[in-house]
Amino acid sequence: MPLVGGRSALVLFVTAAVLVATSAPAWSAAHNITAILSGHRDLTEFSRELTATGLADDINGRNTITVLAVDDAHMAPLKARGLPRGTLRHVLSLHVLVDYYDDAKLHGLPGGSADVSTLFQASGDAPGSAGMVEIADRRGGRVAFAPQDAGAARGTAVLYVKAVHQAPYNISVLQVSGVMSSPAAEAPSSSSPEPSRLDFSDVMSKNGCGRFAGLIAATAGASAAFDKHTRDGFTLFCPADKAVEAFEPTFEKLRADARLAVVLYHGALGHYSPQALRAGHDDLATLASDDAGTTVGFAVHSAGGKVTLVSATHNAARVTRTLADADPVAVYMIDAVLVPFSLTANASSPPDLGPSESDGRSGRKDGGDGRQTSGSAPGWPRRGWVASALVFTTLLTAFASG
Secondary structure (H helix, E strand, C coil): CCCCCHHHHHHHHHHHHHHHHHCCCCCCCCCCHHHHHHCCHHHHHHHHHHHHCCHHHHHHCCCCEEEEECCHHHHHHHHHCCCCHHHHHHHHHCCEECCCCCHHHHCCCHHHEEEEEEHHHHCCCCCCCCCEEEEEECHHHCEEEEEECCCCCECCCEEEEEEEEEECCCEEEEEECCCCCCHHHHCCCCCCCCCCCCCHHHHHHCCCCHHHHHHHHHCCCHHHHHHHCCCCCEEEEEECHHHHHHHHHHHHCECHHHHHHHHHCCEEECCCCHHHHHHCCCEEEEEEECCCCCEEEEEEEEECCEEEEECCCCEEEEEEEEEEEECCEEEEEECCCCCCCCCCCCECCCCCCCCCCCCCCCCCCCCCCCCECCCCCCCCCHHHHHHHHHHHHHHHHHHHHC
16 A cells, blocks of 8 residues: 555655755855846946956855946946956946845935945945945935045936846845946055966966967967956966867968967956856957957856857857966866857868867867857756656656556
8 A cells, every 4th residue: 555645645746846946056146146137238248347347256245235237338438448457346346335225215215315335445445435325315206326535525426227136135236327436436546456467378388278378379469469458357268288189280271360369269358257157148258359350259158057158150168177266367278179250261271170089079070179059058968858758757657546
């Protein structure tokens, strides 16, 4: 005689399945600002700069916070100014309030105003109260945000536009009408020492990316391009020696400008920490550009904590190791060479891509390691889904007949 009836067993099984499916991993962050902003295309540049300056990690590490997001149109003038990375971080940190404010709280301020601390204030780089922001409920229901500066002065004020995301007392994202700034935020920082320069070539050479370090050194203009971005931040994805060895015959047949583009394509603008990469929602702009001078990038997909990069030509490379993460530069190992364009069109003679070395299989033609992808995120193989469906069906049948 069964210990539990078929119907009861089925209920228990379904309940357990729901609990497993809806339970979040213990290590996951309470929120992810990059993921929140990924659903809003007009906030792409703001999201990208939060990641590039390292503020995204700071936001994700706090439990109670409000982010004042700025759309792409109003971020453009700030980007055009070409501020140093540290200064840009200070300006953007004025847009991160270390308290929770949603739409209801903004319109119910005691006395009609409040002074709130920001991440700029928390950084220790703001003199006096220059890292504070005043929130004021103005006539007509408008709410203004104005950063304080020296004494009672105020910096550039912006207006509340709308709520973007609200998770009560955890994180609130509010869109504002423009970029806030102040003389204090844009002043050169004397308290923070210049970060030591990471010798990324040495890091690669000592960690299985020596061949790619050699390509950088041998390709005219490559070393200078990477060095130029060392201060403002970049992320280098170096293909492992086996992947480069398999690709070198093709690389050598490319035109000089195409070789430079391939090498620079492995450098993403801005510093991306492992946590930011795992967010996996943004395309990354690179140091490479096409014939028209337009910057080319690649997509980042993340699943199960594994990160895959997908190039403009749809060849994929998996991030296999973190070699260095010393803000403002990070270096990761990948298992394939990323290709930004058609190799045949850019070769001085027709290239022979040859067999793949990274997975031991031959006869597959692509941009580096023999794998092609349509650009979709990694997932279960088809046979995994089929097997799971069969198991699930069998269990249902057994429980129903029990």
